[in-house]
Structures are given as C-alpha cells and as structure tokens.
Amino acid sequence: MTYIETLGSNAKAVESVIATASTEQKNKALKAIAEALIAKTDYIIEQNKTDLENAEKNGIPKVMQDRLMLDAKRIKGIADSVMTLIDLQDVIGTIDCGTVRPNGLRICKTRVPLGIIGIIFESRPNVTVDAATLCLKAGNAVILRGGKEAINSNKCLCSVMREALESISMPPDIIQLVEDTSHEAAGELMKLNQYLDVLIPRGGAGLINAVVKQATVPVIQTGTGNCHVFVDESADIEMAVNIVDNGKTQRPSVCNAVESLLVHKNIADKALPAIKAKLDEHNVEIRGCEKTAAILGDLVIPATDEDYAKEFLDYIISVKVVDSVDEAIEHIRKYSTGHSECIVTNSLENAEKFQRMVDAAAVYVNASTRFTDGGEFGFGAEIGISTQKLHARGPMGLNELTAVKYLINGNGQIR
Amino acid sequence: MTYIETLGSNAKAVESVIATASTEQKNKALKAIAEALIAKTDYIIEQNKTDLENAEKNGIPKVMQDRLMLDAKRIKGIADSVMTLIDLQDVIGTIDCGTVRPNGLRICKTRVPLGIIGIIFESRPNVTVDAATLCLKAGNAVILRGGKEAINSNKCLCSVMREALESISMPPDIIQLVEDTSHEAAGELMKLNQYLDVLIPRGGAGLINAVVKQATVPVIQTGTGNCHVFVDESADIEMAVNIVDNGKTQRPSVCNAVESLLVHKNIADKALPAIKAKLDEHNVEIRGCEKTAAILGDLVIPATDEDYAKEFLDYIISVKVVDSVDEAIEHIRKYSTGHSECIVTNSLENAEKFQRMVDAAAVYVNASTRFTDGGEFGFGAEIGISTQKLHARGPMGLNELTAVKYLINGNGQIR
Numbered sequence: 001m002t003y004i005e006t007l008g009s010n011a012k013a014v015e016s017v018i019a020t021a022s023t024e025q026k027n028k029a030l031k032a033i034a035e036a037l038i039a040k041t042d043y044i045i046e047q048n049k050t051d052l053e054n055a056e057k058n059g060i061p062k063v064m065q066d067r068l069m070l071d072a073k074r075i076k077g078i079a080d081s082v083m084t085l086i087d088l089q090d091v092i093g094t095i096d097c098g099t100v101r102p103n104g105l106r107i108c109k110t111r112v113p114l115g116i117i118g119i120i121f122e123s124r125p126n127v128t129v130d131a132a133t134l135c136l137k138a139g140n141a142v143i144l145r146g147g148k149e150a151i152n153s154n155k156c157l158c159s160v161m162r163e164a165l166e167s168i169s170m171p172p173d174i175i176q177l178v179e180d181t182s183h184e185a186a187g188e189l190m191k192l193n194q195y196l197d198v199l200i201p202r203g204g205a206g207l208i209n210a211v212v213k214q215a216t217v218p219v220i221q222t223g224t225g226n227c228h229v230f231v232d233e234s235a236d237i238e239m240a241v242n243i244v245d246n247g248k249t250q251r252p253s254v255c256n257a258v259e260s261l262l263v264h265k266n267i268a269d270k271a272l273p274a275i276k277a278k279l280d281e282h283n284v285e286i287r288g289c290e291k292t293a294a295i296l297g298d299l300v301i302p303a304t305d306e307d308y309a310k311e312f313l314d315y316i317i318s319v320k321v322v323d324s325v326d327e328a329i330e331h332i333r334k335y336s337t338g339h340s341e342c343i344v345t346n347s348l349e350n351a352e353k354f355q356r357m358v359d360a361a362a363v364y365v366n367a368s369t370r371f372t373d374g375g376e377f378g379f380g381a382e383i384g385i386s387t388q389k390l391h392a393r394g395p396m397g398l399n400e401l402t403a404v405k406y407l408i409n410g411n412g413q414i415r
Numbered sequence: 416m417t418y419i420e421t422l423g424s425n426a427k428a429v430e431s432v433i434a435t436a437s438t439e440q441k442n443k444a445l446k447a448i449a450e451a452l453i454a455k456t457d458y459i460i461e462q463n464k465t466d467l468e469n470a471e472k473n474g475i476p477k478v479m480q481d482r483l484m485l486d487a488k489r490i491k492g493i494a495d496s497v498m499t500l501i502d503l504q505d506v507i508g509t510i511d512c513g514t515v516r517p518n519g520l521r522i523c524k525t526r527v528p529l530g531i532i533g534i535i536f537e538s539r540p541n542v543t544v545d546a547a548t549l550c551l552k553a554g555n556a557v558i559l560r561g562g563k564e565a566i567n568s569n570k571c572l573c574s575v576m577r578e579a580l581e582s583i584s585m586p587p588d589i590i591q592l593v594e595d596t597s598h599e600a601a602g603e604l605m606k607l608n609q610y611l612d613v614l615i616p617r618g619g620a621g622l623i624n625a626v627v628k629q630a631t632v633p634v635i636q637t638g639t640g641n642c643h644v645f646v647d648e649s650a651d652i653e654m655a656v657n658i659v660d661n662g663k664t665q666r667p668s669v670c671n672a673v674e675s676l677l678v679h680k681n682i683a684d685k686a687l688p689a690i691k692a693k694l695d696e697h698n699v700e701i702r703g704c705e706k707t708a709a710i711l712g713d714l715v716i717p718a719t720d721e722d723y724a725k726e727f728l729d730y731i732i733s734v735k736v737v738d739s740v741d742e743a744i745e746h747i748r749k750y751s752t753g754h755s756e757c758i759v760t761n762s763l764e765n766a767e768k769f770q771r772m773v774d775a776a777a778v779y780v781n782a783s784t785r786f787t788d789g790g791e792f793g794f795g796a797e798i799g800i801s802t803q804k805l806h807a808r809g810p811m812g813l814n815e816l817t818a819v820k821y822l823i824n825g826n827g828q829i830r
Binding site: 020356394411 | 435608634635657660771774775779782791793804805806818822826829830
C-alpha cells in the first residue's frame with residue numbers, strides 16, 4: 001500500500017464514524033478545534049515562520065508571502081469561522097422529498113454525507129482549517145493537499161485539529177493532510193477512486209485545469225469568472241454606475257468581480273462617461289471597442305478578442321457598445337465562463353429574456369455580481385463557487401457537500 | 416477542427432434552442448419522432464439487417480445478436496416509450512427553492528438543462544432513441560456514441576429522429592451520432608470539455624471503467640450492483656424467501672438483482688433450507704460459508720472472498736451466516752458496490768440501524784431490491800442508475816438530467 005493509499009484507507013476506516021455522528025458531536029468537535037487553534041496560537045505562528053523564511057529565501061513574491069502569513073489576528077479569524085459553523089443547521093438526515101408508491105412502498109430521499117472528500121489547494125493556510133471543518137460539519141472525512149510553500153503551517157494546523165478531535169474521543173483520521181507535497185503524490189490522490197468520492201480543487205485556473213485533466217475521481221470545478229454587466233437602454237444610469245463600480249473596484253481579485261461591460265448604443269453616450277468618471281477614481285484601465293473610443297476619447301485602449309475573454313482580476317475592464325439585448329446575450333454566450341452575469345434595466349421583457357437566455361450559475365437583474373458568495377446567499381459558509389453544471393452550481397455550502405440516499409420501507413413487496 | 420469537435424460545435428450552436436424550448440415544442444418533437452419511427456419501420460428493419468449479417472459473419476454470440484435485433488414489435492415498443500415522455504412533467508424552469516435576503520435581494524434556484532450530454536453505450540440500438548429523447552425532454556442536446564456492431568441501425572435511427580426534428584422546424588443537431596466508431600473518436604469525445612457538460616456511459620463494468628479512467632468531462636457512473644439481502648433473526652421467513660427469490664431469479668442479469676445473502680445465525684437453521692428450496696426451482700447455485708454448508712449440506716460450494724465481491728448476473732448466489740446486524744453491516748460495507756441493499760426484519764431498531772449505517776443508493780427494509788428503477792420509483796423513465804454520490808445517486812430520471820441556475824433580482828444592491 002502506498003502512502004496515499006494508506007491515507008485513503010485510514011479515511012475509509014473512520015468514514016462511517018463522522019457520517020453517522022450526531023449534530024451535537026460534530027459541533028463539539030468544531031468547538032474543540034476552534035479552542036485548540038486559539039490555545040496553540042504561538043506554536044502555529046512559530047511553524048508558520050519556517051514557511052515564511054523559506055518563501056523569502058526562495059524569492060517568492062511579497063503578495064504571496066502575505067497570503068502565507070499567519071498572525072494572532074488571522075488565527076483568531078480562522079477560529080471564529082470555525083465557530084460560525086456550529087450555528088449552521090445540520091443538513092444530514094433531512095428529507096428532500098418522499099412518496100408512497102401504489103404498491104405501498106414508502107420512498108424517502110434523504111441527505112447523507114458525500115463520504116471522503118479530497119481538497120487540493122494552493123498556499124493560503126486558512127483553507128486548511130476552513131475546508132476541513134466545513135467537510136466535517138457535513139459529515140465527511142477529508143484528505144487535504146496544500147501547496148508545498150505552506151507545508152509547515154499545514155502540518156501544524158492539521159496536528160492541532162487532529163489533537164482536538166482526539167481530545168473529545170473522535171478519530172483524528174477524519175482530517176488528514178498529504179505531507180508528501182510532490183506532484184506524484186498529488187497525481188495519485190487524483191486517481192484514488194477506491195477511496196475518494198469527490199475532489200475539489202481550490203486555486204487558480206492552472207491548478208483547476210491540471211486537476212480536471214488528470215483526475216479520475218469526480219471533480220467539482222470551482223472556477224474562473226469572466227463576469228459581465230450589460231447596461232440596457234432603459235437602465236437607471238446612477239444604478240448602472242454603482243453596479244459596475246462595485247463589481248470592478250470593490251475587490252478586483254475575486255472571481256465574482258466584473259471583467260467586462262456591455263452598453264446599449266442608445267444609452268452609451270450618457271452611461272459611458274458617467275461610468276468612466278467613477279472608475280477613474282480607481283484608475284481603472286478601459287479596453288474598449290471603436291464605439292467606446294468614439295465616446296470616451298483616445299485614451300481608451302482598443303479591445304482585442306483576448307481582452308473580451310480575459311479574467312483580469314485587476315483594475316482593468318473591457319467595454320463594448322452593443323445594438324440590442326440580443327447582441328449582449330450573444331456576446332456573453334461567446335465569452336462567459338458561466339459564473340455571474342448582470343443586466344441593468346427597467347424593461348421587464350429584457351430582464352426576463354436575459355435571465356432565461358444567459359447560461360451562468362448566477363444571473364442578476366439590477367444587482368452587483370459581487371453577491372455570488374455563500375455568505376451573501378445565506379449559506380453561512382462556502383467551500384467555493386462551482387462553475388460546472390454537475391452536482392453543484394454557484395456557491396457551495398454545506399448542502400453541496402452532501403449526497404442523497406433513498407430509504408425504502410415495505411412489508412414484503414416483490415416485483 | 417476535428418470531426419468530434421465539429422459535432423461539439425454543432426451541438427453548441429443549437430444548445431440554447433432546445434434549452435429554451437417550451438414544453439409544447441419539446442412534446443411536439445417527441446411526437447414527431449415516435450411517428451417517424453413507426454412510419455419508417457421497414458427502412459429501420461432493413462438497415463438493422465446489415466448489422467445482424469455482420470454480427471453473424473463476425474461470430475458474435477447469439478445472445479448479443481438478439482440484443483441487436485430490431486423487428487416491428489420492438490420498434491413499436493421504442494416509439495411507445497417516446498410517447499410516454501410526453502406525459503412526464505417538464506422540470507425545466509421549476510423553482511427548487513428561493514429566499515429574500517435582508518438586503519432585499521430575491522434569490523431563486525431554478526432548474527435548467529445540463530446543456531450538452533454525451534452518451535457512450537454498447538450494442539442495444541434502443542438506447543439510441545431512449546437516451547436521445549429523454550435528454551431532449553430535459554432540454555439537452557445530445558451526442559450519442561454507440562457500439563460499432565450497431566452502427567447501421569444507429570445511423571438509421573438517428574437520421575429518422577433528425578428528420579423528424581426538421582419536419583417541425585427544430586434544428587436536427589439537437590441529436591447527433593458519432594459515426595466514427597473508432598476508439599480514438601470515443602477517446603476524443605471523453606475529453607471534449609469545451610463542449611460537453613457531462614458524459615454518461617451505459618453498459619458493462621468494462622465500458623464504465625474505461626470511461627471513468629479516460630474522461631476529463633464530468634462522468635455520471637451508472638454502475639454495477641453487488642446487492643445484498645440480510646435476513647435478520649426476527650425476519651418473517653416467508654417474506655425473506657420471497658424477497659431473496661424475487662431479487663435473485665426474477666431477472667438475474669440486471670444491476671438491482673440480489674447477488675449475496677446474509678443470514679442471522681439464530682434464524683439460519685430455519686431460513687436457509689426454506690430459501691434453498693425456493694431457489695432450487697431455478698437451479699440457483701449456492702456458494703456459502705462453512706456454517707451455510709453445515710446447514711444446507713455438502714452440495715454448497717465453498718464461498719471465496721471473490722465470490723462475496725462478485726456481481727454474478729446469473730443464477731448464482733453467495734451466502735454467509737453472520738452473528739449480528741453489525742456483522743452484516745460490516746460485510747456489506749466491505750463488499751457492497753453501493754447500489755441496493757436490503758434487510759428483512761421485524762426489529763425497528765435493526766431496521767433503523769441498517770438504513771442509517773449502510774452506504775448505498777437505495778436501502779430497503781422488507782422489500783425487494785428489484786424496485787431500484789426509475790419506473791418503480793415513479794420517475795416515468797430513467798437514463799440509468801447512478802452508483803456514485805456526486806450529482807445523482809440511484810435511478811436517474813428527467814430531474815437528474817438537469818442543473819440549477821440562480822436568478823437574482825434586486826433594485827441596485829451593491830456590496
């Protein structure tokens with residue numbers, strides 16, 4: 001048995017313990033973990049320092065070093081997040097629907113855990129705790145594989161969580177870390193069909209594509225967002241300005257940020273200058289079509305096909321003036337990554353058409369795309385935002401970390 | 416663009432047409448297809464003959480030749496199945512749940528089609544029509560890849576369906592067939608992530624494993640069933656006899672048939688001879704543990720570990736005498752494929768424990784495992800039975816061929 005197989009086998013051995021644990025037991029585990037994180041703050045910071053020193057030595061960019069860094073405040077934040085999971089309603093055992101068949105069979109579709117979840121992520125060590133505890137609350141065992149830059153922090157955080165489980169007599173193997181950070185070990189994890197029920201990659205497009213290509217275990221793709229706002233001819237211009245500005249500048253590095261603006265030709269003369277004036281406050285670079293340049297002037301950089309397809313994650317926006325809601329929908333169909341799309345309009349007909357025809361996880365009328373988020377949707381927590389259609393689409397909370405089981409009760413029925 | 420990419424691109428071009436088609440339009444298409452199948456019966460039989468002649472020439476077993484064969488009665492049966500889809504309620508556009516957030520955002524989780532579905536199947540040509548029409552009713556475009564033994568039948572059936580779509584002014588590319596039956600073309604289809612939203616293999620374990628290993632497109636695994644019946648000490652023996660007999664002999668070649676029998680030691684003396692007497696009517700071969708042999712006599716073939724793991728799909732059953740419901744659950748945990756499992760009992764406590772602890776798509780108390788079926792569950796039709804946990808588990812009907820989309824309506828909300 002290889003090292004990775006051993007982790008799988010360990011998880012399998014405790015899978016049913018966590019799957020059938022009561023809500024009270026799971027909440028007790030979460031509390032123990034949160035308290036242990038606070039109690040071990042100094043130890044965690046010390047272990048994290050090793051990662052930070054290695055990062056400095058290896059010339060890792062400052063912005064990445066900041067993501068790696070754990071201090072008392074951040075550890076408190078992680079522990080607080082764990083505590084919030086306690087208040088979330090346990091979905092395990094709830095009944096989605098049920099029926100009594102003509103032959104008297106009673107069929108109930110109930111919520112059960114997915115089983116064993118693999119999480120592959122990059123260098124943010126907070127993901128280690130967030131992902132593990134969310135999986136635990138949903139009754140799953142988890143195998144975590146974080147980036148090698150954070151290996152000392154991750155080892156330490158995992159050992160703290162495992163000790164917390166042991167302290168309340170729960171098996172520590174509910175949470176395991178892949179300590180071998182080689183590509184080979186990650187590759188093996190992606191093909192561990194015998195043990196893993198699902199694999200969730202969390203990170204940039206490169207990581208996600210690599211996992212999708214290599215994995216034979218079912219993957220939930222958390223994805224990139226090339227999100228559009230379409231300002232229809234009947235839009236309230238002030239609302240459009242605020243929605244575009246919020247989507248683009250409130251937090252440009254996230255997947256639900258706006259990357260592209262489409263404006264109806266009949267409102268472009270008024271809307272574009274107003275939007276530009278607001279975006280100028282953040283020095284947003286505008287890459288526009290010819291009509292955009294004709295309205296906004298020569299400072300507009302000509303937009304290429306690549307610009308329309310790009311998730312900038314930066315203070316850059318692509319802009320196109322379109323003839324109709326149909327052209328906007330057509331453009332979005334061509335370039336969208338299926339994350340979040342928005343129309344600003346006062347036309348009921350166009351709002352309905354846009355929501356029906358645009359194929360994305362979240363389709364907005366008159367609200368910022370920044371709301372595509374588990375917290376904002378009322379899920380309490382999220383493990384990521386799915387841009388695939390299978391199993392889960394949009395923000396994934398506790399419910400999306402579960403599966404179903406049919407319970408059928410009879411009194412001797414045969415076919 | 417390769418041949419397979421062209422099929423993908425063709426499907427993409429018509430995806431939104433079928434996704435946004437009204438229930439009336441979809442039902443009109445189904446009716447046109449059913450009528451065309453009847454009208455073209457002679458032509459279909461003629462084309463099918465070529466496949467049958469090739470099968471004979473290539474020495475394909477008689478039982479496989481029978482699966483390939485289409486006559487007027489079978490074609491009528493296929494057309495009738497299409498007609499039954501008309502009466503099924505359209506799930507597209509229905510609202511799963513909805514909420515109004517404190518900031519006034521209204522969020523609705525609605526049902527939308529999956530998009531473009533790839534189906535890879537073996538030699539039964541009826542699957543061509545069943546799968547295509549079920550996908551169509553759920554608003555999906557479909558790319559079918561059948562076995563090469565049935566290529567002439569499949570080409571003919573697809574052309575009949577495509578002409579029917581054209582006759583009512585719907586784009587024929589909603590239904591496409593991969594006419595290149597090479598492994599290379601199938602391999603390319605499995606990696607067609609740019610266009611396919613999901614891939615569903617239908618066939619034996621070999622086909623399914625090959626697809627799971629090769630595919631980068633998300634797969635729904637329709638699976639093998641090593642289904643157990645556990646006869647608890649409090650079981651009604653006559654009920655147990657009927658449930659085991661029905662599960663084993665009513666149709667041994669299907670995935671929800673019973674493959675393994677577990678009997679509590681306190682009832683084994685009475686239950687085993689009664690079950691054997693009934694199974695003897697179908698000359699069922701018994702492969703049992705030592706205790707089974709001690710009760711039933713020397714004709715019992717000693718069961719190996721492999722026997723307990725095997726899906727016989729034949730008049731063979733493995734048998735084990737166990738000490739408790741816990742041992743039965745433990746055995747099932749070790750050997751189950753997660754399809755359908757049954758306890759026959761009069762103990763409420765053991766029934767509840769069995770349903771809670773056994774991890775399978777369908778867990779029965781006092782009813783035959785043969786009921787795990789879309790028709791028997793009241794779904795009206797099914798595309799297969801999923802044994803994976805992601806997206807769908809158990810019988811997959813129209814609802815399982817859909818995804819969700821969040822529609823969010825606001826009046827200018829920003830974060």
